Amino acid sequence: MRHSLLARLLAASVLVAVAAVAATAWLAARTTSGAIRQEQGVVLTDGTRVYSALLDFAATHPDWSEVGPLVRSLAEETGRRVVLVTQDRSPIADSAAGGAPLPATASAVVDPLAVDAALVPDAPEDRIAPAAVGPFRLTAAERRRLHAGADWVLRCARSAGERGAIAADPGGRPRVVGAAPQVLARCGAGALNAATPTERAALDALQGLVNGCLGRQGLPPVDLALDLSWTQADTAPAPAVSADRVGTCLDGARHEQLAPFVAPAALLFVTTGSGAAPSAFDLSPANQVRIAVVASGVLVLAVAVTVLVGRRLVRPLHALTDAAQRMAGGELDARVAVHGRDEVARLGSAFNDMAAARQRTESLRKVMVGDVAHELRTPLSNIRGWLEAAEDGVSDRDPALITSLLEEALLLQRVIDDLQDLAMADAGQLALHPEPVRLADLLDQVATAPVEVSAPADLELVADPVRLRQMVGNLVANAVRHTPEGGSITVRARQDGAEVVIEVADTGSGIDPEDLPHVFDRFWRAEKSRNRETGGSGLGLAIVRKLAEAQGGSATAASTPGVGSTFTVRLPAGT
Numbered sequence: 107m108r109h110s111l112l113a114r115l116l117a118a119s120v121l122v123a124v125a126a127v128a129a130t131a132w133l134a135a136r137t138t139s140g141a142i143r144q145e146q147g148v149v150l151t152d153g154t155r156v157y158s159a160l161l162d163f164a165a166t167h168p169d170w171s172e173v174g175p176l177v178r179s180l181a182e183e184t185g186r187r188v189v190l191v192t193q194d195r196s197p198i199a200d201s202a203a204g205g206a207p208l209p210a211t212a213s214a215v216v217d218p219l220a221v222d223a224a225l226v227p228d229a230p231e232d233r234i235a236p237a238a239v240g241p242f243r244l245t246a247a248e249r250r251r252l253h254a255g256a257d258w259v260l261r262c263a264r265s266a267g268e269r270g271a272i273a274a275d276p277g278g279r280p281r282v283v284g285a286a287p288q289v290l291a292r293c294g295a296g297a298l299n300a301a302t303p304t305e306r307a308a309l310d311a312l313q314g315l316v317n318g319c320l321g322r323q324g325l326p327p328v329d330l331a332l333d334l335s336w337t338q339a340d341t342a343p344a345p346a347v348s349a350d351r352v353g354t355c356l357d358g359a360r361h362e363q364l365a366p367f368v369a370p371a372a373l374l375f376v377t378t379g380s381g382a383a384p385s386a387f388d389l390s391p392a393n394q395v396r397i398a399v400v401a402s403g404v405l406v407l408a409v410a411v412t413v414l415v416g417r418r419l420v421r422p423l424h425a426l427t428d429a430a431q432r433m434a435g436g437e438l439d440a441r442v443a444v445h446g447r448d449e450v451a452r453l454g455s456a457f458n459d460m461a462a463a464r465q466r467t468e469s470l471r472k473v474m475v476g477d478v479a480h481e482l483r484t485p486l487s488n489i490r491g492w493l494e495a496a497e498d499g500v501s502d503r504d505p506a507l508i509t510s511l512l513e514e515a516l517l518l519q520r521v522i523d524d525l526q527d528l529a530m531a532d533a534g535q536l537a538l539h540p541e542p543v544r545l546a547d548l549l550d551q552v553a554t555a556p557v558e559v560s561a562p563a564d565l566e567l568v569a570d571p572v573r574l575r576q577m578v579g580n581l582v583a584n585a586v587r588h589t590p591e592g593g594s595i596t597v598r599a600r601q602d603g604a605e606v607v608i609e610v611a612d613t614g615s616g617i618d619p620e621d622l623p624h625v626f627d628r629f630w631r632a633e634k635s636r637n638r639e640t641g642g643s644g645l646g647l648a649i650v651r652k653l654a655e656a657q658g659g660s661a662t663a664a665s666t667p668g669v670g671s672t673f674t675v676r677l678p679a680g681t
């Protein structure tokens with residue numbers, strides 16, 4: 107069993123399950139403090155959202171009298187209890203009236219004139235809420251007039267190819283954003299920056315408070331701009347006033363000016379719905395029992411799933427093993443049933459393809475061995491018969507006998523040479539000696555009497571001339587063999603882009619369509635009797651294709667029964 111894939115898969119699954127259970131128990135204890143910190147983080151996030159909403163309310167209202175609906179809305183959104191009380195803990199608003207007593211420490215102090223930088227990271231340096239504009243808030247008529255001017259500037263900017271949009275600050279003053287400053291300047295955006303009567307009155311009052319503060323310190327007055335920047339007033343010679351002194355007086359003046367327009371500071375409490383602290387997971391006996399039950403369930407489930415998956419995985423592997431053993435025993439038609447599209451199914455398909463390829467190869471091997479034996483047996487039998495006849499005195503040892511024996515020996519040598527060429531080509535060891543070849547001269551050397559040659563006189567290619575003559579010679583010999591008396595054979599050569607095309611066409615009997623794919627197979631002949639009068643050894647065309655491929659080319663055949671055949675060789679012209 108220790109060598110079984112199923113057993114190893116089961117052991118691995120159990121090990122993983124046990125490790126997972128142990129890790130879960132350890133993490134459950136370790137994450138208790140993490141859960142508490144996470145809960146505190148959620149409370150802080152919700153508290154920040156509640157604080158920001160109430161801060162905006164306080165900055166735009168002179169008191170808390172209308173804050174009740176906002177408090178209840180925030181409580182519904184966050185799922186928290188929101189309580190707002192005065193500095194002496196007098197109730198202002200409570201989303202859960204009559205709930206648990208409030209904690210000793212408030213979550214935050216809501217004061218629009220003293221923003222909590224911990225809850226509002228981008229709070230201004232003076233800690234005054236941006237929404238607290240007080241007397242600087244524009245009247246409705248002023249807002250309409252400025253918005254009309256902003257609309258005109260925006261249309262002008264857009265006509266110049268800019269996009270832009272209108273944004274309003276907390277005081278209601280509009281401005282055009284998203285357009286190039288130079289375009290806005292040409293469109294008169296500067297007019298939008300002029301102070302309105304409301305803003306001028308508020309700015310004069312603020313400047314009076316600032317200069318009063320400076321005067322009490324014996325410092326010269328300053329002139330304030332609408333953006334609260336300042337310059338020293340153009341008065342009698344006086345010492346320069348420091349930025350720190352002006353900043354201190356400006357902050358105090360703004361607090362004094364805005365105090366009547368904002369709600370007074372209030373204490374904010376944000377707690378859970380019941381007011382109790384969040385509960386935490388612990389390793390009490392009850393929780394330990396729950397962990398043990400869950401761990402056991404996980405272990406049982408892991409084992410069951412592993413057994414089911416393992417059995418499904420092992421079954422086709424057993425079938426593959428059995429089929430491989432039967433094939434090794436000589437049963438070449440052994441196959442496996444393939445189901446699904448997973449890795450094991452693909453393995454089964456690959457095995458079936460391999461088995462089919464091996465069966466085909468074995469069949470071809472047997473046929474080839476028989477063909478080789480037949481091709482060698484015929485000349486050897488003739489040689490032996492004539493020699494035995496000469497030895498027994500039946501035949502005279504005259505020149506005709508010697509010539510006949512020599513022909514049979516040459517035939518035997520040609521078959522052996524052809525087989526050797528094919529073997530070397532298959533092994534990639536065929537020796538080639540490429541050199542420039544003038545094709546018209548080569549074709550004239552190979553062509554026999556009934557063959558017509560057509561090739562440009564200047565057509566050249568880089569190839570092995572010996573192998574090239576062997577290829578063309580085999581094709582011409584094949585054409586002569588299958589062309590009846592009175593027929594014609596044509597050898598053509600031409601340039602086709604980067605290739606040289608050689609065609610051998612005849613007007614012979616042609617090849618049947620079902621036989622055409624096999625003409626380049628070894629020992630294949632359309633005439634199955636293997637009669638020397640009607641066909642050769644069946645190796646000539648196979649050698650043509652191998653020699654063409656060895657030189658980077660190809661060999662194809664086309665034929666029409668009763669009309670003739672055309673064999674085409676394509677070779678690269680060379681560099």
